[in-house]
Amino acid sequence: MTVTETRKAQQMPLPTLTAMVVGSMVGAGVFSLPRNFAQATGVLGAVVAWLVAGVGMLMLAFVFQALAVRRPELDAGVYAYAKAGFGEFPGFFSAFGYWASACVGNVSYWVLIKSTLGTVLPGLGEGNTVLAVAVSALGVWAFHYTITRGVKEAASINRVVTVAKLVPILTFVVILAATLRADVFSANFWGGSEASAGALFEQVRSTMLVTVFVFLGVEGASVYSRYARRRTDVGRATVLGFLSVLALFASVTLLSYGAATKEDLAGLRQPSMMGVLESVVGTWGSVFIGVGLIVSVLGAYLAWTLMAAEVLFVAAKDDDMPRFLKRENRRGVPVAALVMTSTLITAVLVVTVFSEDAFTFTLKLCSSLSLIPYLLAAGYALRIGVRDDADDRGPRGREVAVAAVATAYTAFLIFAAGVEFLLLSFIVYAPGTVLFVMARRERGRRVFSTAELALFALAVVLAVLGVLGLATGLIVI
Template structure:
């Protein structure tokens, strides 16, 4: 059977596409929410943060839904939309940034798994010891060879895992809702000592990268648009998956404030859902969440590895990545893109050996790398709405879609501000060297490497990368 024949049979229905979205988002992030939010804010700040993140990410979900319908010829959405709207080099940046974000995010999964097992095997520490990194690297390549057997088989596994991993999270929510103590909850309403709107804004700002991290994957169905049975299912799967996980994430966060004082939540070992449930039901609760986390994270790792390789493969097909990334095996799996993905994940795992807090560092870097792709996709939706492109034949809903796109642009621009200069510079330490792939692709096709505008963008990227390196060397930036 040829790769083309395989693709013809690998059409995914609405339920499986929705599972890909949920499976992509419900990963390491949800299990770390109690501690991460408690370190930043209290109940009020958490409510405001989820309201902003929920509304902002819903606008992005609507953007991907609208673009899937209005631009059905564009596959691997996040990358394709940036290229169509702003040119080849910004499109390359979007593809590379999205891919790098997925790889760094996958490292958080292995860190959290080994931190969980560290309660039993001290040599794993909090997921950043030499033993933990070595075992994680073995796991990376074990998944690599499983995925090589075929995309459809991996997607089917992800659908099963998605159902299995939701059970402990739902049980956590139900138990904490019943056990909630009103006096503890009331004492946790404010975060910090400054009970003011100014202080609340800073607290909310500190949570923004956390919310981005847990919502990464909202575009999962869009990335797999070429495998959808019906194009309309892409948008439906995006919104259905998003609304499901928003309710789940907000519940996990808010209910945790009702069982432990905020200071105690902030000191919990990651994954902090283990400690929160253990405080209510005893040690079995910690083990229960630990097992659920391992299942959840491995499922999310599978989904994100698939998506990362898919973006590189489609970019190569569009001549924006080197030709070698087009290679597929007889199962229709983009082998070269998958090798490159597994290699970067392994490299970032090694970097965690030098990090003070490996999980938080990789979480925030992953979120920062995703911001440019999200911003460009939202801006493209706004662009076609303002121009009226595609609306001449299907004008219905234009005003609503333009409004959604504008709000998505504002939200993602705010996220860049909230991320701060430190992680912006760290992101460009990865972005700038990645341009080598763009240069290779241009030279393979005997084209001019940069236009004047592209050269200016490249110079800016290099300057930001150099500033980031100087910051690391002088200690102004720490990992």
């Protein structure tokens, strides 16, 4: 078979490309939606929240797609856009934050698995007991060992994981749609006793980090562009895949309001989809969702662990991280980056012992850590869109509008996250700067420019405020 024939064989039609987009975006977060939304809002607020998140995240997906076309030389990951647009230290922050977000997201997977098993093994509680953390830590390092043996890709595992994700969710949607109780649904319309625009805004705001978490990986849609039979299929697959996932997430959320009262939904243990389906069809519904979730989450954990290690490895190859993170074993696995990844995951697991609601805490911290990389990428797209020079062939109205909406949306998300999670994020960001210092010194360069020093000082101040907030009880995890 010639090279041309091989490439044609690898190309995908629009339905297959769309399915890959859907598979890359549906993760563990969907299984937690009924409780997380019910704790914040009612039916109306959920509709508004998904509309806001849908528009914002779609614009962000278009940003990554446009950047992949306009800046094809920037292939070192999301952080490369921050580095190109705003300098090396913001680029480092973006790489480190993206990596840390992936690690914290992986902790949420372990919490969710142990909470699922906790329904039959009470010692595991809701995923944050000492026993649950110990078992999870063993799992982290078991996966670590497996990956160091060279397990990077397994198409068969990915197929099983995709089925495990979609079958339980689609079954949930069909059953709840068929059994929806109109009186319960209407009683849940308003999320609180006060029916006002201000109350609605606060309800929607409190759901934003949840919607970010379930859409994490939206930037991955553009990576499939090289597999498309036609370039026009890339944009179509992005839109079709994204809208399909949005419809799935919104359906799980809204239909749950027709199965139980808002108060009952808010009181469910995670993963709350189990409790909702059990209330409708009995015990088998809980078991069905639980088995699908565990298989799905373990597969997702493997993929995101590899991705997290790859972020550090690629950044080190670009001289943005210390040289030791370039180290690979004889099987080509970035072992030093993998050790750092597994270590941070374990450390955050230990922290969950002290959390009142470990899953919600890790979900929101994961989302919050991802916001700076997303904001910088959107800001870079806006910057090159409005810049009028020969290299960029002048401003483009559509791209500028998309980038402006994406930038405004990610800025709003930082506001919606609140001061608490902003400060918690910098407790992670500030110490990570030691890696930047190591990388600069290895190359005999000045550690900080004046602007970079000011940014570092700001990060330290925010981190100190975060520590003080934890110590005084003003910030509760």
